[in-house]
Amino acid sequence: MTASYEVPGAAVPGDEVLVKISGLGKSFKRGTETIQVLDKLDLEIPRGDFLALMGPSGSGKSTLLNLIGGLDRPSQGSIEVGGERIDQLSGSRLSAWRARHIGLVFQFYNLMPVLTAQRNVELPLLLTKLNRAQRKQHAAVALDVVGLLQRSNHYPRQLSGGEQQRVGIARAIVADPTVLLCDEPTGDLDRKSGDEILDLLQALNREQGKTIVMVTHDHHAAERARRTLYLEKGQMSTEPVA
DSSP: OOSOOOOTTOOOSOSOEEEEEEEEEEEEEETTEEEEEEEEEEEEEETTOEEEEEOOTTSSHHHHHHHHTTSSOOSEEEEEETTEEGGGSOHHHHHHHHHHHEEEEOTTOOOOTTSOHHHHHHGGGGGSSOOHHHHHHHHHHHHHHTTOGGGTTOOGGGSOHHHHHHHHHHHHHTTOOSEEEEESTTTTSOHHHHHHHHHHHHHHHHTTOOEEEEEOSOHHHHTTSSEEEEEETTEEESSOOO
């Protein structure tokens, strides 16, 4: 970490529940068959938590992440983030809410190859009222936080995998989101680069108070979180299913 990124109301995990999920269900249709991915799931995530979600492929981890981020809607149950029922928001209000409150970090970076690191980080700010100079300033701060300010004018092809993921994290935090959602953030990296990304996520959580939910298959990565929960056949537990 090379700069201070001020987060209003930053706090360590405590009594304040930031994300509250009650009776959550998600099912999909496959022909005439109904596939139940999540089944009456309850979960509370305090502000300032760093939660790792583990489980076998198809257990519903990424589905749950998408539901918390407002990228998908539940079949049943409720999702509150910061006291707001996001499952009840209209499409346009949900999009605006997501732009303000959710930062997304992907396994494969999802950077625009024709844009520099600076411009990639600025992308979420295009949905705000910030002018060009303000967007550039915010992006510079976010890149400084992840240690890549000196690489601002480089294109993704000129960056290593670890550096590209750092740009992805800078893009995710540039609008100061309420929750940072990470889907296998180290899955495409070697161990050294992966450890550097996990160091960064820990610093964002512990030093800046960011609330992080991370999906991972890697026990080494999960050990960096404050706690780990396991999904198996749509059910949540504190221990892996044997």
